Amino acid sequence: MIHIENAHKTYTHHAEEVTALDRVTLKIEAGEFVSIVGPSGSGKSTLLLLMGGMLSPTSGTVSIDNTDIYDLPPNERSRFRGQHIGFLFQRFHLIPYLTAMENVMVPFLLQGDGGEAASQRATQLLSRVQLEQRFDHKPGELSVGQQQRVALARMLANDPPVILADEPTGNLDPETGGAIIDFLLELNKTGKTIVMVTHTPEAARMTSRSIRLTNGAFVN
Amino acid sequence: MKISHIVWKELFERKNQLFTSFLAIILGITVIVAIRNIMNYSEKAVAKELDALGANILILPKSATVQDYYSADMQDEVFPEEYVTRLTTSDLQGLDNLSPKLSFSVPIQNKQWILTGILPKQEFQGKAAWQGVGIFSKPENCGTVPDASQNSKPDPGALSRKRVIETLLLDEILVGADTAAALNLKDGGSVAMMGTPFTIAGILPSTGTIDDSRIFAHLHTVQDMAGKGPVLNAIEVVGCCNAISGGLVGKINRLLPEAKVLTITQVVDTQIKTNRLMARLSMLFLGIIVIVGGASIANYMYANVFERRQEIAIMMAMGATSGFVLRLFLIKALVIGIVGGVAGYFIGTGMAVYLGPKIAAIPVLPMPSLLLWALGISIVLNVGASVFPALRATKLDPSTVLQEA
Numbered sequence: 001m002i003h004i005e006n007a008h009k010t011y012t013h014h015a016e017e018v019t020a021l022d023r024v025t026l027k028i029e030a031g032e033f034v035s036i037v038g039p040s041g042s043g044k045s046t047l048l049l050l051m052g053g054m055l056s057p058t059s060g061t062v063s064i065d066n067t068d069i070y071d072l073p074p075n076e077r078s079r080f081r082g083q084h085i086g087f088l089f090q091r092f093h094l095i096p097y098l099t100a101m102e103n104v105m106v107p108f109l110l111q112g113d114g115g116e117a118a119s120q121r122a123t124q125l126l127s128r129v130q131l132e133q134r135f136d137h138k139p140g141e142l143s144v145g146q147q148q149r150v151a152l153a154r155m156l157a158n159d160p161p162v163i164l165a166d167e168p169t170g171n172l173d174p175e176t177g178g179a180i181i182d183f184l185l186e187l188n189k190t191g192k193t194i195v196m197v198t199h200t201p202e203a204a205r206m207t208s209r210s211i212r213l214t215n216g217a218f219v220n
Numbered sequence: 221m222k223i224s225h226i227v228w229k230e231l232f233e234r235k236n237q238l239f240t241s242f243l244a245i246i247l248g249i250t251v252i253v254a255i256r257n258i259m260n261y262s263e264k265a266v267a268k269e270l271d272a273l274g275a276n277i278l279i280l281p282k283s284a285t286v287q288d289y290y291s292a293d294m295q296d297e298v299f300p301e302e303y304v305t306r307l308t309t310s311d312l313q314g315l316d317n318l319s320p321k322l323s324f325s326v327p328i329q330n331k332q333w334i335l336t337g338i339l340p341k342q343e344f345q346g347k348a349a350w351q352g353v354g355i356f357s358k359p360e361n362c363g364t365v366p367d368a369s370q371n372s373k374p375d376p377g378a379l380s381r382k383r384v385i386e387t388l389l390l391d392e393i394l395v396g397a398d399t400a401a402a403l404n405l406k407d408g409g410s411v412a413m414m415g416t417p418f419t420i421a422g423i424l425p426s427t428g429t430i431d432d433s434r435i436f437a438h439l440h441t442v443q444d445m446a447g448k449g450p451v452l453n454a455i456e457v458v459g460c461c462n463a464i465s466g467g468l469v470g471k472i473n474r475l476l477p478e479a480k481v482l483t484i485t486q487v488v489d490t491q492i493k494t495n496r497l498m499a500r501l502s503m504l505f506l507g508i509i510v511i512v513g514g515a516s517i518a519n520y521m522y523a524n525v526f527e528r529r530q531e532i533a534i535m536m537a538m539g540a541t542s543g544f545v546l547r548l549f550l551i552k553a554l555v556i557g558i559v560g561g562v563a564g565y566f567i568g569t570g571m572a573v574y575l576g577p578k579i580a581a582i583p584v585l586p587m588p589s590l591l592l593w594a595l596g597i598s599i600v601l602n603v604g605a606s607v608f609p610a611l612r613a614t615k616l617d618p619s620t621v622l623q624e625a
Contacts, residue, residue, distance in 0.1 A: 045623060054537060055619035075541040082539015089622065093534040097233035098226070105221040110539045114221040
């Protein structure tokens, strides 16, 4: 499903070259729930962005469903991302001036479908995360847990086969965080491939495979 | 949901910035609309006044002055009558009426009076070379001077206003109001000049000009009496004021290089100066709005792109193409442009209607055509100034932005 081959990523910081990922190779099969753990600055988020087609490697390849995503032109890669990958971020990144319903409608709009069918699907998704009473609330009017659930509903809008979650429980209390992990587990059971960066050992233990990253390289 | 829905909601999310941005564009458009509106009505006022003057171009001998013309004291200065042929056979546009004249002084009852020879319209029609050249046909959109040919009955009073008269026999004269009063002449009576008897075809109404002291006779009769041959010492021209602004005087000058061509613009000089000032101000404000308004919009848009970088990044993560991001900002610029243009038009029109009579001493009415003009400037300016900020938005690196903070 996801195949990273010898991916190397370096940054230049104050004229010094910094290695974020050191020639990593990783295969994730369809339906896996993989957690990536490691200390801050170890390259976890970089790896996730690399998988999501958001950050091109300095060298190496990243394939999803046998498509080398960095071989695609930028706009094609954006479309591919919209159709195949769902992102879940620690900071939610909801659009502040749009309501919960409108936030969930954005992915549909980006795929060229903002009509009635999309509206019904958004309603279903928000109901699925128990936000039936919050359709018209803006993010600022929601609790952090509710905001993360809106982000979950938005992520599922285009029914992506791959979910990339970057510390999705990092801003949440243990109870709400646990509910989000439960939700991800439920999605995994429906066949979604999930890669989750986490600092929480409990969350990592819930996944089918855990990978530790230190200084940009995998360790056993 | 459509992209315009996102644009609309975002506009109201940042009301203060929106207000500042609108203010810059609305002020600029307001000033330009107001100036152009007043300028337009001021130009119309000039046109009306020039038309009201009747003859507005004078063709005089080279050495004569306009004072000579007004005092009718130019008997010694002449030029050939052939100049009229040159004018009538030329392709000059905007000549409403021509009135060739020859004046000299004649004694009547031991006093000197100005005898002025004029050519009635029938003489123009009688000359094949002068026919069909549009001299008596008013060009489209020309001034308000009525066509003399519309009068079937001879009207001596028309001479004062239109500078032409339909018919005048070789032994007929028209007498100015003051002359008639001084000599006790009556309509239908007769008088002798230099031994030649003349029938009085009409007494002219008082005009308050030198014409009141003249006696008008057929040009060819006057030329015979003067003994100078087929010559003139003035041609009065009723020119279309649009054509005058378009350089008619210069064209006549080129056609008749030996003559002096003058426009009677003194009366409307202030109005013309106001128009010129307005035109310059209009251009100045157009320049200011392009620079200040454009910079303000561009600055606002750059700031907007920076503020919304996380939002743009997340949209890119969800599959937004660069085209989508570009549209997001350009539609916003279009909305600001439309609203700014419409608001600027209405405020500017209100200002023009209110201030026009005070600034230019003319009544000013709203000009709907300026709405399109205001919209055009506002939209082009807003969209133009937003292109680079919008392009910058499309080049955001979402991975960097999403890792911030």
